[in-house]
Amino acid sequence: MADAADTDPDPASLCADFLSFSARDTASSWLVAPDLAIPLHAHLSRFVPHLLRAGQGAGLREQQREELGVQLLLLAPLEWLLLGEEPSAAFAALKEANRVSALCGHVFRVGEPTYSCRECAADPTCVLCMSCFLKSEHKEHRYRMTTSGGGGFCDCGDSEAWKQGAACSEHKQDQDQDQDQDPVQSLDPDLVFRAFGVFRAILRYAVDMLTWDREDSVPAGLEPPEKSDSFYCMLFNDEVHTYEQVIYTLQKAVNCDQKEAVSFATAVDREGRTSVRFGDFQFCEQAKSVIVRNTGRQSKPLKVLVMHSSVVAHQVFALKSLTWLSQVISHSDGLRRVLCTVALESRSGSGETLVDQLMLNDSKMWKGARSIYHQLLMNSLLMDPQYKKVFAVHFAKNYERLQSDYVKDDHDREFSITDLSVQIFTVPSLARMLMVDQDLMAVIIRTFLNLLRHRDLQGRFQFDRYTAQQAFKFGRVQSLIGDLKYVLMTRPTVWSDELRLKFMDGFSCFLELLRCMQGMDAVVRQVGQHIEMEPEWEAAFTLQMKLTPITSMIQDWIRTDEQVVMETYRCCLIALTHSLSGLADGEQPISLSLAGHMVETFRYQVSQEKVSIHLPLCRLLAGLHVLLSRTEVASRFPEQLPLGELSPPLLIELPLRCLVLCAQVHAGMWRRNGFSLINQIYYYHNVKCRVEMFDKDLIMLQVGASMMNPNHFLMIVLSRFELFHIFSTDSRKRFRDSNKDVLQQNNTLIEEMLHLIIMITGERFTPGVGQVEPEDELRREVMHQLCVRPMAHSELVKALNDNGNKETGLERVIDSVASFRKPGVSGRGLYELKPEWSKHFNLYFHHYSRADQSKAEEAQRKIRTQASGPGTSGGSGGSGTNGSTGWTESMLQRVLHLIAMALIEEKQQLESNGEEELTFNYSLKIQRPGSCGSLLSLLETLHHSPHLELHKDMIGWILTMVSHIRTLRLRSEEESVCVTAAVTTDHTLREREAAERRRKAEMARLRREKVMAQISAMQKHFIRENRELFCESRESAPCGEEQKCSSEDSVGAPVCVGPARAGLVSASPVTCILCQEEQEVRSHNRVMVLAAFVQRSTVLSQNRQSSSGLSQSRDVLFMNPALSLGIHTASCGHTMHATCWQRYFEAVHQKEQRRQQRLRGNTSFNVEKGEFLCPLCECLSNSVIPLLPPASTPATSVEQNLDTWVSATTLQLQLLRHKWSSGQGAEHAVTLGAEPAVTQGTETAETRGAETAETRGAETPVPEGFNQDFVPEPLPSPLSQMMSLFSLAVYKVALKTNPNETDPRLCPVSWSTCAFTIQATERLLWDDDKPLFGSLPCRQEECLSALCRFTSHCWTVAPPTTAQQHFSRLFSVFSASHDAPCLLDLDMFHLLVYCALSHCTVQALDQTGRSSSDSAHLNLLHLVTVAHLVQVLLTLTEKEDGTMEQDGAGAEEHLLLELYTVLQSHMGSALPAVASGWHLWRRVKAALLPFLRCCAMFFHYMNSTTPPAALLLSDGDQWAALCSYLSIPSNILLLYSHHHHHLDSLIHSWCSDPRVLQRLSESRSGPGSVLVQFPRESNSLVDLPEDYSDLINRASTFTCPRLSMDQARAPTLCLVCGTLLCSQSYCCQTVVDGDDLGACTYHALTCGEGAGLFFRVRECQVLFVAGKTRGCFYPPPYLDDYGETDQGLKRGNPLRLCSGRYLKIQRLWRQHALAEVIAHAQEANQTLAAIDWQHL
Secondary structure (H helix, E strand, O other): OOOHHHHOOOHHHHHHHHHHOOHHHHHHHHHOOOOOHHHHHHHHHHHHHHHOOOOOOOOHHHHHHHHHHHHHHHHHHHHHHHHOOOHHHHHHHHHHHOOOOOOOOOEOOOOOEEEEEOOOEOOOOOOEOHHHHHOOHHHHOOEEEEEOOOOOEOOOOOHHHEOOOOOOHHHHOOOOOOOOOOHHHHOOHHHHHHHHHHHHHHHHHHHHHHOOOOOOOOOOOOOOOOOOOOEEEEEEOOOOOOHHHHHHHHHHHHOOOHHHHHHHHHHHHHHOEEEEEEEOHHHHHHHHHHHHHHHOOOOOOOOEEEEEHHHHHHHHHHHHHHHHHHHHHOOOHHHHHHHHHHHOOEOOOOOOEHHHHHHHOHHHOOHHHHHHHHHHHHHOHHHOHHHHHHHHHHHHHOHHHHHHHHHHOOOOHHHOHHHHHHHHHOOHHHHHHHHHHOOHHHHHHHHHHHHOOOEOOOOOEOOOOOOHHHHHHHHHHOHHHHHHHHHOOOOOOOOOHHHHHHHHHHHHHHHHHHHHHOOOOOEOOOOOOOOOOOOOOHHHHHHHHHHHHHHHHHHHHHHOOHHHHHHHHHHHHHHHHHHHOOOOOOOOEEEEEEOOEEEEEEOOOOOOOOEOOOOHHHHHHHHHHHHHHHOOHHHHOHHHOOHHHOOHHHHHHHHHHHHHHHHHHHOOOOHHHHHHHHHHHHHHHOOOOHHHOHHHHHHHHHHHHHHOOHHHHHHHHHHHOOOHHHHHOOHHHHHHHOOHHHHHHHHHHHHHHHHHHHHHHHOOOOEOOEOOOHHHHHHHHHHHHHHHOOEOHHHHHHHOOOOOOOOOOHHHHHHHHEEEEOOOOOOOOEEEEOHHHHHHOOOOOOOOOHHHHHHHHHHHHHHHHHOOOOOOOOOOOOOOEOOOOOOEHHHHHHHHHHHHHHHHHHHHHHHHHOOOOOOOOHHHHOOOOOEOEOHHHHHHHHHOOHHHHHHHHHHHHHHHHHHHHHHHHHOOHHHHHHHHHHHHHHHHHHHHHHHHHHHHHHHHHHHHHHHHHHHHHHHHHHHHHOHHHHHHHHHHHHHHHHHHHHHHHHHOOOOOOOOOOOOOOOOOOEEOOOOOOEEOOOOOOOOEEEEEEEEEEOOOOOOHHHHHHOOOOOOOOOOOOOOOOEEEEEEEEEEEEHHHHHHHHHHHHHHHHHOOHHHOOOOOOOHHHOOEEOOOOOOEEOEEEEOOOOOOOOOOEOOOOHHHHHHHHHHHHHHHHHHHHOOOOHHHHHHHHOOHHHHHHHHHHHHHHHHHHHHHHHHOOOOOOEOOOOOOOOOOHHHHHHHHHHHHHHHHHHHOOOOOOOOOOHHHHHHHHHHHHHHHHHHHHHHOOOOOOOOOOHHHHHHHHHHHHHHHHHHHHOOHHHHHHHHHHHHHHHOOOOOOOOHHHOOHHHHHHHHHHHHHHHHOOEOOOOEOHHHHHHHHHHHHHHHHHHHHHHHOOOOOOOOOOOOOOOHHHHHHHHHHHHHHHHHHHHOOOOOOHHHHHHHHHHHHHHHHHHHHHHHHHHHOOOOOHHHHOOOOOOHHHHHHHOOOOOOOOHHHHHOHHHHHHHHHHHHOOHHHHHHHHHHHHOOOOOOOOOOOOOOOOOOOOOEHHHHHHHHHOOEOOOOOOOEOOOEEEEOOOOOEEEOOOHHHOEEEOOEEEOHHHHHHHHHHOOEEEEEEOOOOEEEEEEOOOEEEEEOOOEEOOOOOOOOOOOOOOOOEEOHHHHHHHHHHHHOOOHHHHHHHHHHHOHHHHHOOHHHO
16 A cells, blocks of 8 residues: 555645635636636646545545535635625525425435325325325325335425325425426526536536546646646446455455455445555556456456546546535525526537436446436436426437446446436326327337347247346346336326327337247147256246236226227237238148037147247237227227137137146146246246236137137137047047046046136126126135135235236225234234125136135135035045046036036026027026936936035035026916925925934944943053052052141241241152153152253343443352343253253264254354254253252251351351361362452451451350361262253353363352342243242243252352352351442342352251251341342432322331431431331332342242242232241331341441442432442333334434444344444444454344344344344334234335234343244244344
8 A cells, every 4th residue: 555645635735725715716716717617627627636635545534624625625616606705695595585396306315214195196106205294195095105215206296296185285385386487587697697607617527527438637628737646546336246255355456454345345335436545557557457357257357447546536526516516406496497407408519418428428437426416417407397308308319328338237227327217207298298209118118129139030039048148138128117117107098199109109019029929938848758957937927027017007008099999909910910820831720520510720739839828919919809898999890990800719729728738737748847837837827927828818718719609619629628539439438548647637638628618608707808897806806815715915915916006996895805803912914704705706716726726615615514504516526536437526516517607697697688588598408318318317317326425515506596497487387386396305305414414423423432431441441450559549649638738737828938938748750851751850860951041141231331341250259239241041841861861962963063064054053052952842952950859848947046047157157267267278279269350258258267266266166066077978970960061051151261160150150040030030020910920831930940959059069168168258248347249239139049059058067967057048038138128228219209198107117217217327418318208118118029029939949839829819919928928027127126236237337338338429420320229120122113114214314333424224223222233234344253243243242142132124124133143033013004014115004013012022032032032933944044144
């Protein structure tokens, strides 16, 4: 890199320029110049190269100096010249005098919310900004919300964009003003004259510089006074190379570090180009060669230019000048009009305007330059209605050149000038004008055809051998179809002759396009050998899907004018005739005869010849034929239509081939053609294509069938289905001679042919085919979709034809046929079909797939069975085949359906027209005798056939209908009687069938009774054989009950702590989920373990910032009440043998090791960290908790009061300290010394103990039975190993360090996870308003029980001296020592748990045989409770309480006030005065309640006691029940009053600690206090706005925190702390332990210790993160009116916050379940593991 001094201009010269320069004088000199460009260019050539030379990497100070210099030396003279006075005042005057525009014109930022009214918008591209939307009438309508990609502007005030409500309340007042008045006339003429000169000079300068194509020199007149050898190596952006490739290349080319390379890559991506090196030409050329060489090996190299510094400087100022022009014209519409005039002036020497010059060079510019001049065009030409038309003409004239340049370019369309087509072509008046004047429709289609030149010999598109470059080109060419869609979006209401002429020109071009598609991608059936390579098929269907809405729009245009209908029909028929002219050439003509009928056709077999699924010309003609019927043109003007030229057999030929192809594929005849053909058939029927493919083919067959002899039509259909020989020969011979596969294929083809005939004759719900309206067609579609299953609104819309260009009344139709069922906390709202619409169900609905047909039939059968009605159409068992005749039940079902359709048709004609006008007499035909009898007699025979049980209802209905039609025909009394008899017969048949069903049900009941009797006999036999076992169980059961009752009677109310507690009599056995062996948890049995997951947590943190500063060597023996960092343990509750688990984990580990390195993605678990999935439920785990037997009721227990126990414990600790100081515990002292932060307090205690022993000497009495040298008996080795394993797992997670068995912190971290897990569970129960006991799931109960029992014995995994020294330090809190943290820096529940669990090591030295641990636990509870009471009183703040004070004062209030007075005497003014003892007592009770609840849970699970009934309920006052359960007086102040002589000195020592006074003074001094108040508030997720658009609007203004001028592309909200982050961006990545972490992942480490919840605002998506490499997406809490989420805003429905779903997310967070949810999500969806979560 060049020296920094070389890049900076001389500061002295710049200072001199600033001091001596006068913008006013300079402007005055320019004003008298005959040609402004000459002095202006001279001025720019002098200052621009010096001011704009900082280059890439300039600091903030240099950038500010550049901006200041540009404003004072370059822009200020221009402003003085333009305005003739002081610029700020003049601009303010112009703004005030300017008329408020009737158009809003607000330009959207990236990600800003936009709104489109579904009812009033002219098309979906018409949008409003949030401000205008809230002030408009459309907010009460059905609207669509999306996020802008940037660049568009608000359409408020544009009357063509809205059917009604064109303007909001702010812009509505300007609609009545004269919009045709020239705004220039309101300006001062001198100002207008100067504006023309300034704008012309600046705009020409900017255009010349931006289109300048020389890198080593500037245009004439701009040469710097001194030419220097300073160059920039400019790197340009492209869409081919990735970020990683660019970063790697830059590191090698310019010798920069990764951070600097990332900065370069980010700048290139944001601005389109950046300077990566500055120096002389050779220096920059060297970097260029390296970049080109490294990036050009596998693809096109990166574009790199070595540009002279003066060229770069002038181009930078050109962009600044265009931005300045945008700012200037924003003050005045008159100045905008002047700029538009200048921009569209023709330059001398060429006919091009400045705008033309910019547009034609658009593809040569970089991204930043394009964005700025596009913005200027939008602020000027597109905001002026008059010049918008002129600009549209220029745009249309250059359209073909612009699109050609765009296709060759590689930038996204949003950075291309062609993207402005949406601003022009969507305006109906402009689109119509351009179509007439510039032949726009034809130009677009011709340009499309010219850009797609890859054709075969017949002129059809050929996509089969597309190269990657051609495929890329095809993807970009598709944008022209979007432009054509914009032009045709609004159909005309009035046609002119010119419009008809130009439309027909465009239609002719469209027919040429369809000719290129007709017959493309033809396929031939593979026989014998499977196809070697799948042919390309996606490109053709992509083109078809893009053209589907275009075809529909063209037909909508045609429908509005009868003359256009006839002309287009004639042209299309000619084009199709020309295409079909060679169809029969070379084919052998044949005559088909069957049943006395004969038809002429030609030989063709789909299974042997070429066939194509792409027939757009045929389908367009089918659509136009429907328009002839719909507009009644054919009946009114038959002489003007070439109807005589129609050949029905040719019209149906190609669609029939296509449908036969589908049938043969279904029959399995095309298996060897691979998946490409299957995919084509799928999309042929798919909703995305079927409107202009399958539906039109069906219509064309209906047209042909209506114009042909029905028998001839059926014979041709049989011939094309290759079934003619089957129906023309003896069927028995046919089945005898055919093999099984051919027979199955023929059966399927017959079924498909019958289905096709059903559709041709029955599908008339299309306007123009049947006498229906579009709403009737839509209603029938919705009804049949809901017959399959209840659907969500999004599913229903997706299953319907997409018509987003106009309002179809979908919601109104849905509401008429369906009822809405609202969703719960999970799931979606569903629409269910109303019962009265089920009668319209048609099993052979033409849009049903085979799966849908089966589901719909099953669903309808269930509904009708529940309603006790007969089935409509029997079963569809297509697989049921009769081996002797070859017929299938599906065939019979379709035949019966056809007969029923014919009878219904005849009945309807009889009822509406009468017998005289009847033209359909099918009921008579089926009675005619044939070779096998009449069809009616055959049906009567089948009705009594036993093997057609499923079809009996259908056949009976047909027979009844025949009788009913006969009655209608005869209309006589006698026939009426016959009909009644027939009905009676039918009723008798139904009774007989019902009796048969009852008989079968009775037989089934008797079978069940027989089986139950057999089972009962087997049970009795087993009991007799094992009588001794049952006797033992009966004898042992009463004993247990007696023990339980006696214990309850003796104890009375249950107590969980103290000598009066009672443990469980026995424990229930547990089962290993791996080997299924059942056993009780005993010390001598095989070790059982519980799968567990240990994680760091900040869920309860009251000071989240302090958790990030905790070091690995921190003291873990004392927990701060802020709970900044906790260790949480969860479990799925599944138990295993330790040996079984070890074998399972080893197998998982070996499996992961065997997996290839390239396949080791970010799986849901990491075996290197000890993680695994539970073998049963696949819940994430990283350790196992060993199960210990429950505690039992002590046989003998010593009761000691508080004073006695404190004295005894103090004496025991003095003896132990004397022992440690005398060297007997030297080994352990060395171990403790390895961790200075931990042992500091211990060494002080030892020293103090030594001094005490020296003063007392041998006079210190040793308590009876106290053996300091006693070593407890160790636990069994397998159990001890598993306890050590879990302790090390907790240690590793808690301290983020490698396991160390000798670290004295091993036990405290285990105690910590027990205490924190209980606190987290208690808060969860409190927030959910659930009882303390009995409401937890079994998995949490098992986890807490196992955890508490483990921690009560975990001291055995460390030397006893270590735990004794921990207790010594902990007990120092209750002495006069200040070695421990001050009272306000202690969490009392953690202190209680640590003391209770570490005291066991001291208690073990008592060999008297009398257990005093229960008394010790009770006394510790009393001590810690008093300490917490003092802590609460010290931290109380002055708080107004509006509750009325009760009359009188109780003992609690008096004692509390006495204690508070004692504290005030020690603390003085640090404590506020208290007026009411009752209010104080209420606040103290509320503050102590969480602590007591946690204590109850701890002793309950550790001692295995039964909770009282009051704590099994969530209502009522729990205070008395808690106190009783904890052996604490309900008046908790009695703990102090009974022992005040001992506690007074202790309280004095606590209060006299200077740290207490310091904490209190800090908390009173300001709002930044870290003093924890009690009760601690439960943390919750941040509040989200009710309206999702508010959140989007907030995020749209968010800029990248590291690149302040750049808008964040993926703004993401932390739901825990509310911080907005720039996610998924290189600019905000942070390196942690050598890994690049994205903003979200890094924030999760600091905010949630790796666990994070984020809301991706623009995607409307919740993101869960756990660690660096794991994450998943979760449904957001925002729902639309249909109860559905809309991730990515694909549907655009308004979204509202669902509090229930947000509370569910919050509950997952509070439950510490994020890691579990992520693991399950990644196991269910393997694609999630491939996402690079660490970069989010």
